[in-house]
Amino acid sequence: MITKLIRQASILLSGNLSASILNFLSVAISLKALGVESFGQVTLLQAYILVISLAFNPQAWQGMIRYFNLGQDKAGLIVATLKYDLFCAILGTSVAILFAQVYADSFKLSEYTQLLQWCSAYILLNQTSVAIGVLRYQERYKALALQNIISAVLFFGCTVIGYWKNLSISFFVATYLITLGLGVVFIQLQCSRCAISILKSNDRACEQLSKMQKNEFNHFNFTVHMTALSDIPVKQLDNILVGAVVSVGAAGAYRVIKQIATISTKVTGPLNQVLYPEVNLLLAEKAYEKVKNAMLKIIFLLLVPSLVVVVLASVSISYWVSAIFSDDLLVYKWDIVTFLLVHAIATAFTPIHPVFLALGYVKRLFIITFFSNVILCVGILLLGQHLGLLGVVIAISLQYLLTIVFKLPLILRRLAKEIDESITLHT
Template identity: 25%
Template sequence: MAATVVELEKLRLLFKQAGTLLTGNAFAGALGLAAFLATARHLGAESFGALALITTYAVVIDKLLNFQSWQALIKFGASIATDTANAPNLSRLVSFCLMADVASAAVAGVVGLFLAQSVGQFLGWSDAVLAGAGWFCLVVVCNVTGAATGLLRIAGRYRLLAVHLVLANAFRLIGVVVGVTLDVGIAWFLWVYGISMALGYAVIVFGGLSVARKWKLEFVTGSRSEIRQYLSFLFWTNASSALAVPVKHFDVIVVGAVLNEAAAGQFKVIRQVGQLLGQISSPLYQAVYPFLSRDAGEGNSSGSIRLAWRSGLWVALIALPLALLVSVAGIWWVPSVLGESYNALVVPLIVFAVLSALSLGAGTIHPLFLALGFARETAVILIFTTPLYLWLLWSLVGALGLMGVVIAFGVEFFLVVAIKLLLIQRWRRRGAGLG
């Protein structure tokens, strides 16, 4: 009974923290959606498709080369952060993550700038896309938020994590309204989107610094054994992030290459609905990972598994009705809000929304898998499933258009989830970790 009470209290605290993020994300999402729809309508499908390709290119470069050190910080820091005696250990961990953030952000920005022309020419981008893709990668240099994000999540500062999105999207919406009013072109909107992203990064960094000062953390280097341990985990988690990039971001680029920029703009709208649904799950994933890592670090892997299962079930129950409501209503709101040039996306939108809702419920397997220590296994799974996805994506887009992207997404996601569930079941039967 005691264990049940503890687990229920943990679930209550988890949903309280996730609720804080959800409230902020909902408000930020509304602002972002308004800016998104206004931009799409003002620019039209073709110019908006160019904007989508430029921003997607920068995001891809960021995900491929910019380390996500918050995963390592939470994995190794969640179980020691509450003990003041471990402040030196936490200082060394945070210092390592901060150095990784700065170095990788600089490398990502430079590489993105120099690769833009060759990548764009290979994919047949228009002059507008080629002109904007390179300099927009300067935004990537500003993304040094990994260590700060990890500290804020461990400290439970979820209100600030929500506020940064509200501020960024409020600035974006104001900039978009000004651009629409002045009837300006794509260049203005690139500046607005880039500055709003950099503003959000700055809020996160300053928040992380406030936590570091409160906990009296110092900038110190770790021992060789610590660095090897952190670096190994960081390598595998970032390898996984890089391997997941095609699944999360190549769809827009492939649609633009196989079909046209107008189709890329249409699919960007479909993706935006998936991101809207993600506003439900993302707060939970952010809040649950420290809990899962703390339980796993204390040897309570069964508690981690139960928490992941229960939280995922709640996400699915909330996301599925919302997905149907938003997507089916697209029969009316797509032509009236966006215009007739977007009508072809309605049916793929409905199917994608339903698949996204189901995937969000199953998605708690991903932070659980990482918390249990399966960083290397995550990368190995993606080594095999990502090429399959890319083959399906390219083949099905050519054959089925936008619906082909939707089918490829569903096959890849649920295949990865099935493999991870099988590995966890095998691990539990053996009674020993694989990761």
């Protein structure tokens, strides 16, 4: 299993890591072109669209993969997912347009209200549940890797032009969302032929089975969507909270810190993407021992190199921050070091998340995610006021810790129970 996961993940890794490095350079160029304060404004404007996009992106591909593996009607699942996506897309775009003025005014960015309203089209476009579900189910990871590369290359080119021509904040905000949208269009086109083929090959016998499982499928998707909603603070809303509680400049610095840490996420992300469908398959075969061993082995393999990289980056931080970004960021040197350490540990434990979901703990996942993100928001609001960006980092550390503490013991107990029961049945 490990060999297969590494082979599949390496395909995504090559694309995601390349995209992450390009995005890292794009952020560095943008910061040099705009300065910390203006880059903070760019961060807050982009965050508005990305937060609403996340809120109305149901992530229903997880339900598709789960029920595809259970032998359900694939055509019926695709149609149901498309309807869910379309409803969310229209609703999310409408919300973004209606509240753009209020958001812009709250950060004294009212001159960019119309820009935000036009950029809301990204929310309408960014409904990828069917595309991601079909491509991952077929193990077409090259197409998914190319999505990130296309967006990163295009945005890198745009930032170089923006730096060279000394272009405005509006240019950097709009081009980022446009290039993300073009990556979405690419995977939509890649999955279209397969999706149409599945829809055409639908038969009546499977359709009846699909109706019997419709409520269960919808309930699973709804719970996953609610979990995604509750996880928004740690993904994008934190940028807005930092801008509101600390300062606009701190929001820009925080965006840079997260971008630095994102490189490690791009290493583990592909592994988790291939792990989820593989775990679902193994659980269907009742291979619980393999799931447990693979999860623990991956955690160990990720933890050691992650800590080594953090140590090297921390020792040389004064050199590479000044060279790549700006001397202004050295004010946040210890914030960066602390965040990198916490993020490295949390990243090593990311394999527990797809295993937890594959075990069917969707309700508990929602509760854990909601509770830990409430702690994050409260922590940023309270600690950020007194400790600045360091308080924000401490709040994120608490969120990471709570997530691991609540999930890992439950996974280990469940797998141990299933393994014991399996041994008992065979003896």
